[in-house]
Amino acid sequence: MRALSHLKIEAGQGCQNMTMLADDLSRTDIINLGPKSNTSSEQGPKAIPNVEQHPNEHGGPETKPNSEIGSNTLLTIGSRRRFRSTADGLARADYSAASWGATVVDHSEPRYERDWPWLGWWSTWWNGVHHKAIHMLSPSFGEPGRCFPLKGRSGFVVVKLREPIVPEAITIEHVLDSVVDDRSDAPKDCRVTAWLQHDRYDGKKNEFVLAEFSYDVRKSNVQTFGVSGSVAKARDEAVVNMVELQFGSNNGSPVSTCIYRLRVHGHKPRS
Structure with a gap:
């Protein structure tokens, strides 16, 4: 009986811990792009930081994240790959490639x-x-x-x-x-x-x-x-x-x- 009671207590504590963990995850930003807003009525929806546009050597845009993004390099990597694929854009076939x-x-x-x-x-x-x-x-x-x-x-x-x-x-x-x-x-x-x-x-x-x-x-x-x-x-x-x-x-x-x-x-x- 003591063992059964002990199991019931541990099970109850486990459910409580899972509930607390779920609450913590719901309050966590997966990708932190800026300061967390306290209430939607006070600050409104969160704005995504601007991405500066710079012309590359072929006249096309090349994205460079500004300082607001900080250590998040995901946007930078994706932008480089996307614009590198079009950097050769003369719109003419090159038979010497x-x-x-x-x-x-x-x-x-x-x-x-x-x-x-x-x-x-x-x-x-x-x-x-x-x-x-x-x-x-x-x-x-x-x-x-x-x-x-x-x-x-x-x-x-x-x-x-x-x-x-x-x-x-x-x-x-x-x-x-x-x-x-x-x-x-x-x-x-x-x-x-x-x-x-x-x-x-x-x-x-x-x-x-x-x-x-x-x-x-x-x-x-x-x-x-x-x-x-x-x-x-x-x-x-x-x-x-x-x-x-x-x-x-x-x-x-x-x-x-x-x-x-x-x-x-x-x-x-x-x-």
Whole structure:
């Protein structure tokens, strides 16, 4: 009888504790975005803190939580992911995107920024292409240094496109001047050639000039240039799958020229 009474007492205490715990949870804010209001009649509904809008390098918004959010980083992470997915928004297909299957197949001498030049030479020799070459075919999201650095003021890069296309325009991207003090390593006078290559033994058969232009660091960091008039008139007859970017000068750096991103726009042949 004593054991049964003891169990009844413990059960009663357990129910009381569960009731108190439920009351405590009902009074707890799961995500504390601001001071807790005492009564709804005194302060009204709780306002969600404002989120400041800042333009990113492509002109789109980038959300940054203000100081009211404090340690709550959930909004920041979600906003970065959402706007990173649209940061590449030129609304034009890029057939030189590495994520779409394009590759760098040749280039001039790269600049090795480390103290072990033999490591850079080894990585280049292994497949003929430097391991940083993929950076120029991928979004940089405005990060300084996320580029393909080539030695000197002039050089070239050869890219195999995802598939044969009719080219329409070329886009060159460099880092924003708001995040670096010096953009003298940006390419300046550029010449782009292209050709159709069926296999690696074809070489540069039927190579022609796609476009010639100058990248101006005083303008937008993302600049698009149309193909020459003769190429535009040729329409579907000018089908290419290989593109070579040649730069004869940069904006002043005697050490290196950095290609942050190259994009090749066009459409599939209609015939």
